[in-house]
Amino acid sequence: MVALRNRNRKVFTLALSLFAFTVMSFVLNYTQHVGGITWHPEKYFGRISEQIKRWIKSTWRPCSCNRCISDPGISLWFDERFNQSVSPLLTRSSHRISTDIYKWWAKLQQERNPKNINESLEELFEFIPGESDFLTPNALQCRRCAVVGNSGNLKNSNYGSIIDGHNFIMRMNQAPTAKFETDVGSRTTHHFMYPESYTKMAQNASMILIPFKTLDLQWVVSALTTGAINFTYTFVPKKIDVSKQKILIYNPAFMKYVFDTWMNRHGRYPSTGILAVIFALHMCDEVNVFGFGADSNGNWHHYWENNPSAGAFRKTGVHDADFQSNITERLFSINKINFFMGR
16 A cells, blocks of 8 residues: 555656646746747756656656665675676577586586576576566566565464465475465465476466576476486486476576576585575565574474474585575665565
């Protein structure tokens, strides 16, 4: 309601300004021919036009939220890192991977005799449309996104209804909702995963594949057709229950951007969680983060299980959990995300 009132106020102000400009134009045009008074309306039009341009520039914002993520000038630290020229998703019309990106990406999970990545992408996008189903930016709307992690701090949080109230709800990896709706919600619009973490998704949810190797791209086609691929470095599902219209591909160039620019090259590569958070910063106007970090007792575990070795996965050497946590805390401190701490 607040966002709607703000939007109506902006529209009314703009309409009032245009009305005043029209009246002024009429008066100047009329008086130019009356009483022998010499007017130079072009001077007035020029001045008014510049004033209106300055006013529009000073009041225009990319969304109707109280705060828009892409608003500049809030934090130099953020502005230096937020690069909208890198697309978060590959599409049928834009999916070629450059040599430098491939060299970095190919080291993440090294394959023996990998197939050419661009050939694999050509084959994949002949099969899937790969078109983003996110709303495009609009000054008259507020794209609200929930990024829901899997932390045990979601237990007894009662965040379910808050999470379900967003336009887009992003989950990652296993992320069960059945029997946990009160705490984690029941809706999912986008589910981040890779072949080894695949789980049956909510109906009508989009799968965002995070590819770590060429075989991951080949697996998508296989899992929708022949089921020939059932092993990568571990067993993976032969078949998946996802419409090909609902499959999106995370851009390896965006992964490298997250690693270089946001992670400052800490760890071997970013976790699914931080990849989802930075993705949301680029696709949404407001981002609310749930289920990240330890619970109130300092334990790091999933909300659907009790992990006796709490915190062990933080020291695998693959992801730098502490550095990633610092990023989300920094984003929260400068009001670029809202962080729900749980219990």
